[in-house]
Amino acid sequence: MSPASRYTYLGPEGTFTEAAIRTLPEAATRELVPMVSVPAALDAVRNGEAAAALVPIENSVEGGVTATLDELSGGRPLMIYREVLLPIAFALLVRPGTTLDDVKTVTGHPVAQPQVRRWMGENLPEAAWESAASNADGARLVQEGRYDAAFAGEFAAATYGLEPLVTDIHDAENAETRFVLVGRPARPAAPTGADKTSVVFWLREDHPGALLELLQEYSARGVNMMRIESRPTGEGIGRYCFSVDCEGHVSDRRVGEVLMGLKRACDRVRYLGSYPRADEVRPELRHGTTDEEFVEAADWLTRCLDGRV
């Protein structure tokens, strides 16, 4: 296939990211290419070798995926066009015939460990854990006989000739991972009424209360923040940029005004895109923040400028 029909994703095969990308309607008609790292998946897009990349950006247990956040805020610009929410539940994969009593050693990605720790304490209190490079890699190591069991997505069982001994394991309720589909800059996805807009901004150096002022750019227009993450700029302890998601689409007047406000107030802003919310929740708009009210206010200002008051 051509690069235009190729999507990369954070591999290897058999991980949750692959499960996530397969939820995209167009997945069936794309070449899905696993990559060894988030930067590799995104650089393939930057270099024109793929049309888009699916990478994890946030996990409800582990927090922001810093590699993704840092790649989006630095390097050649990219934009987010879609998000995917995937509930995270692990299966305990074993070689056929293995029982829970047989399991003395388990493996899995280090990120999986805190999400199954309590379950292990209750069900496999004696078993020893060793980390693998990925959940899929852990499954492979079980296949090879190096460990008795691996925590991975249930979907990975078939690939490695294993069977799910226990399914739906997750210490935290509502554990889920958010993935974003990233492409080269182009027109944002069309507004749906239930959208999200992402930016990264850098505070001016010389201004201690700057973060508060920037959050007021949002609150003053009744635009609700959904995620805020500080990341170091690399210029020393105490120097941060902020990655922020808010409700609404760049073409909503209130969101456009927030972005312009950030642009004026910040040292630098990078627009990361507007895209449909995976949960399809529509924002409740505060009085005075609809597009109609923005247009009315602009019309009124024009009349003031003309003296038609």
Add this chain to the structure above:
Amino acid sequence: MSPASRYTYLGPEGTFTEAAIRTLPEAATRELVPMVSVPAALDAVRNGEAAAALVPIENSVEGGVTATLDELSGGRPLMIYREVLLPIAFALLVRPGTTLDDVKTVTGHPVAQPQVRRWMGENLPEAAWESAASNADGARLVQEGRYDAAFAGEFAAATYGLEPLVTDIHDAENAETRFVLVGRPARPAAPTGADKTSVVFWLREDHPGALLELLQEYSARGVNMMRIESRPTGEGIGRYCFSVDCEGHVSDRRVGEVLMGLKRACDRVRYLGSYPRADEVRPELRHGTTDEEFVEAADWLTRCLDGRV
């Protein structure tokens, strides 16, 4: 003369308002008509009988002139095109030949009294004060022999055949009155770089923190408030509108955004005009609030909408 060359003012002749209107460059070529009250002066403009009216709006000792504030916020819309600042200093006017020892009774407008009280205590401790309908009227009553002396503007002496026994009397340092030249709605005065913009706004009924939010519309764009005055709406105790002057001209982008923000957030806003500041002080603009920065941010937003980031 025609109504187009007629200016009304708060009379009678011989008061500070007449002195103020005579400072206008065009005064020499206008018919200047004293009126008995602020409403009368403004209604003449509303009715097309005069081109403009000069009325006092604020006194540094007495505060806002409520008749003017209420006339501007209610009734048919009017706009402010100019402001005049007049230092307030009284002269003690007497019939020729009178000495300070002869002065047993003094008169003047009630507003004058607090501004000369200390001076009287020190210089005329025994004299009795009675109020007159205006400073000019007080002068007339001295001319008629009803009182020994009147506090009035020095300029009123000649009109009434009196002489200024003492001049430059004012208890408060820097006492001054601000007057505004008011006309029917039309294009605002051209921006000079040292301008002022006046509005009246009415809070939404159901919102206790509303005033704070509205003040943030100003502060968020770095627009400095210069005067704020609450006035009853006439709908009962606890119901107010606010008369506010700020730095800048309606055609300044930051001011335009403040006005649109007020328009969206308020129950009602009345634009009262943008006009040159009498003190000719130019505002210090905060980073991110110049017209250039507003234009740049709007251009950037357009690029975001197009995906050219």
Add this chain to the structure above:
Amino acid sequence: MSPASRYTYLGPEGTFTEAAIRTLPEAATRELVPMVSVPAALDAVRNGEAAAALVPIENSVEGGVTATLDELSGGRPLMIYREVLLPIAFALLVRPGTTLDDVKTVTGHPVAQPQVRRWMGENLPEAAWESAASNADGARLVQEGRYDAAFAGEFAAATYGLEPLVTDIHDAENAETRFVLVGRPARPAAPTGADKTSVVFWLREDHPGALLELLQEYSARGVNMMRIESRPTGEGIGRYCFSVDCEGHVSDRRVGEVLMGLKRACDRVRYLGSYPRADEVRPELRHGTTDEEFVEAADWLTRCLDGRV
């Protein structure tokens, strides 16, 4: 009677202020002394010649009573101990036998005029208005035959041998005047749960956004402002102090914190008292602003200081 049982009020007899003072439970056992002006009524208290003074502070049509506001913010400190709300409705007082058709000239206090203007336009379109020094004085002038009718409180009729031809005249719905009972500084009135606290504060000179910050002292503790009035400081145009009423009693923790915040942030603050609200409305407290929550937070801080976390 002794000064301790004497109350002064803004006279003359027969005005609304007298009607207001007579609503006080203790009025029957006090000597009620009308004074010629607000300063005179308050100076009698300052000088120990009276225990308290009742003066108007705010009218729902005319706004703040500047003489009262300025006397409370300047001069020797006084405190407010009570407030009285009086609905304002005028009667048209005439000599017995006069009919509406007979009324060609009417009088009343200048403040009454805007409150009956519409009624006059509809009912006495041809009658000529001339101002009197007070509503009571107007009634006296009718008694003397100088005018045909006077607008005054219905209660003034008997005093002057007049009769109320029409009653309950008021252009504005809900017109009322708020009066305050003022005494020398002492412990505030006991909290009732439905209280009001009044202060005057002066902004620091060098700080343009200062008003906004001070309002945040209120909003940050969920304390609702009920009235805000700017008054000139007498130091020149653009220099103001602010007279503010808020919900709650100085002994409420949230109000105490607001006052301390103002004290630290302002050039100067004058506490004017805490007293029962005339409307007896209790505030709705926002989460985190009750006395219990303040005490819990203080206890928790003590534990933090001790390392008992």
Add this chain to the structure above:
Amino acid sequence: MSPASRYTYLGPEGTFTEAAIRTLPEAATRELVPMVSVPAALDAVRNGEAAAALVPIENSVEGGVTATLDELSGGRPLMIYREVLLPIAFALLVRPGTTLDDVKTVTGHPVAQPQVRRWMGENLPEAAWESAASNADGARLVQEGRYDAAFAGEFAAATYGLEPLVTDIHDAENAETRFVLVGRPARPAAPTGADKTSVVFWLREDHPGALLELLQEYSARGVNMMRIESRPTGEGIGRYCFSVDCEGHVSDRRVGEVLMGLKRACDRVRYLGSYPRADEVRPELRHGTTDEEFVEAADWLTRCLDGRV
């Protein structure tokens, strides 16, 4: 030695954390025990097996150390008593006799890679990178001949019989890591005038603008935030707690008020300690925020409560 003289740290030996713990004055008289993970290091303190633990909390290139942040906000309470800032510069460690031309394979901790990537691109463009479990582990693998060179702290060379071929390698200027010395809850470190206070707070669920309000608790008292980090609560995407460092000591009145404000406004607050700033910078206090001004305001409030105004 007894647990009271034992400090744990994030091992293994030969890493930057060991270098950091050795900068503590008391290090010479403590038993320094490397642990396999941050939780292990901290649990030893919780369980009384060690007096304190030194763990990394923030890296100017990589950002917050999530294991440390999450351990401090969850589990049995701990407190921070000291911080250590360590400039991060890598040495390229090789077996004696190796030259730069000989280096075909390099290793190091994954966190090291982004901090030396540019240097490698310029100086070892052909070399292959493979990750090791820690920088120290990388050095061991070079000692064993598995790789030609390892990035690690220069101090690790001697331990593994290696020599530093190149030193002071760091792509980012001012790269540094911040470590904290953590113990069981007890009285905070004494104030030095240049202190820092750390907390974690959880927003109330039902309140979208809550973060803004909490930041205003800081700004309203002129307390500067130095770090803010959002972390998932584990209850699902979009649910966060915030880890915040600010200037000042809990015993500073302004900081105490901020903490009480957070306590009242938040669902939950955990105090993590007040301790000397490693950079010894003293805050610039805004007018109205010194302890003296807090005490004066409290005294004034007492006088108001007594009517001594």
